[in-house]
Amino acid sequence: MDMQTRTTINGLDKQQMMDTIAAIQGQPALAQFRFRARNRWVSGGENRSSIRDFYGAGAEDSSRTEAFEFTNGEPPVLLGHNEGANPVEYLLHALAGCVTTTLVLHAAARGIEIRELSTELEGDIDLHGLLGLDEGVVPGYREIRIGLHVKADCPDEELDALIEYAKAHSPVCNTVCRPVPVALRRV
Structure with missing residues (x-):
């Protein structure tokens, strides 16, 4: 070893x-973080987000020398040109990443070694909500399903409890699963 x-x-x-x-x-107070993203519209459904700085652990973070850049786009069927994944696909990516990281972190804290971990996500959206064609239709995901393929050095019951714990403690999963106030304002 x-x-x-x-x-x-x-x-x-x-x-x-x-x-x-x-x-x-x-x-x-060290647990308080503020993450930031900046976005600029390009054309049509294309826009770009830049993520670099954040506040955490009692200070502004300066460890990132360059910003992470993300291009949001749409497929042709949604009036785009496949410039990048669309925002609801990025939400699936964020959810997968956060659930995965949370599960790995809490497995480590419990002394459980993860040998393999992958996820498959899919979600259902009815465009009647986005397009304002039916005010009774919510314009977001109606349901998101996450399939986890996990091999770990622990009994199945312990792994099931860990998965439920990760779901309850994943910040992105928690944000998606409960109403979160979002304030839009002109600046």
């Missing part, structure tokens, strides 16, 4: 994880 095997689980540094938890327990 090499040094990395002894100090990490699921690719996470165990000591850093414990130090982070202890720091937040000792100074609860």
Whole structure:
């Protein structure tokens, strides 16, 4: 067993994880984060988001030297040119990433080694809501289904409990599963 095997689980540094938890327990204000995205419309359904800075752990973060750039587009059937994934597809990506990360993090905290993990997501949307053709139709996803393929070094019952815990503690899953106020204002 090499040094990395002894100090990490699921690719996470165990000591850093414990130090982070202890720091937040000792100074609860360190847990407050503010993430930011900036978006600029290009044409039609194409627009681009830039993500670089955020506030967290009591300070502005300056570790990112360049912004992450994301192009939102639409397929031709939705009047676009496949410039990029569309926003509701990015939502599936964000949900998959957050559920995966949350599951891996809490597995590591419980000493469970994940050997394989992949997800498949699909969601159903009725365009009557988006287009304003039927005010009785919600303009967002009606349902999202996540299929998890997980191999872990624990009994099935423990894995099922971990999956439910990850669902309850994933910030993106929690945001999608409950009403969240969104304020739109001109600046």
